[in-house]
Amino acid sequence: MQKIYFKKLVDLNRELKELISISVDESINYKMENQGMRAYGSIMINGDYKDESSKKNFHETIDLDILAQFSKIEDRNEFNVKVEDFDYYLNDGNLSLVIQASIYGVKDDEDRVIETEQVVQEEDDISEDIENLLREEENQIEEQEVVEVIEQEIQQHMPKVHEVKQVVKKEEVIEEDDYDIGTYYMYVVQDGDTYQSIASRYKVDEYVIKNYNHERSLSKGTIIIVPYSA
Numbered sequence: 001m002q003k004i005y006f007k008k009l010v011d012l013n014r015e016l017k018e019l020i021s022i023s024v025d026e027s028i029n030y031k032m033e034n035q036g037m038r039a040y041g042s043i044m045i046n047g048d049y050k051d052e053s054s055k056k057n058f059h060e061t062i063d064l065d066i067l068a069q070f071s072k073i074e075d076r077n078e079f080n081v082k083v084e085d086f087d088y089y090l091n092d093g094n095l096s097l098v099i100q101a102s103i104y105g106v107k108d109d110e111d112r113v114i115e116t117e118q119v120v121q122e123e124d125d126i127s128e129d130i131e132n133l134l135r136e137e138e139n140q141i142e143e144q145e146v147v148e149v150i151e152q153e154i155q156q157h158m159p160k161v162h163e164v165k166q167v168v169k170k171e172e173v174i175e176e177d178d179y180d181i182g183t184y185y186m187y188v189v190q191d192g193d194t195y196q197s198i199a200s201r202y203k204v205d206e207y208v209i210k211n212y213n214h215e216r217s218l219s220k221g222t223i224i225i226v227p228y229s230a
Contacts, residue, residue: 019047024099
């Protein structure tokens with residue numbers, strides 16, 4: 001059996017004063033593929049809460065797509081994913097959850113923790129957010145002015161063209177590497193697998209996969225996270 005702990009932040013615009021009820025359920029489908037068994041679906045989070053003056057509700061989901069290689073599966077008939085338990089705490093007017101799911105029918109492996117959302121900003125004063133937006137607009141204007149200067153510079157000094165292109169390419173790579181783990185694969189490592197071969201199979205950048213798995217060493221039977229790139 002393999003245990004996975006999902007960390008989920010439910011953003012309630014910092015309005016949560018009292019949690020009235022909460023439920024966590026799974027809706028999972030299964031199918032057999034050439035490489036193994038696939039479990040796909042979602043974990044559904046529903047609840048009611050109170051803000052300053054009224055009762056409200058929320059609905060959140062965590063998408064799942066787990067592929068277990070046949071060599072990792074002990075019993076195909078028992079292969080399933082089930083939510084076993086969850087815990088929560090109030091987080092500055094929002095709700096933080098830790099959901100425990102178990103994968104049955106597979107060989108034992110170490111527990112995994114998956115962060116499904118980025119942490120919400122901790123600033124209490126909304127005026128700071130507005131100031132940040134204004135600064136972003138000012139930066140965009142300044143960047144446009146810099147681009148115009150660079151274009152003029154290019155006309156006069158051709159050797160500087162290559163330096164400008166290199167800087168732009170590096171910035172684009174950083175943006176493209178920013179994946180969301182909302183949708184992902186759980187891949188069971190086989191003999192001979194490398195981060196490069198797995199990245200090629202799923203068409204995902206090798207360094208992104210290394211990042212999500214903290215560059216852990218690969219050995220047969222290890223489960224790693226492969227973020228989905230549409």
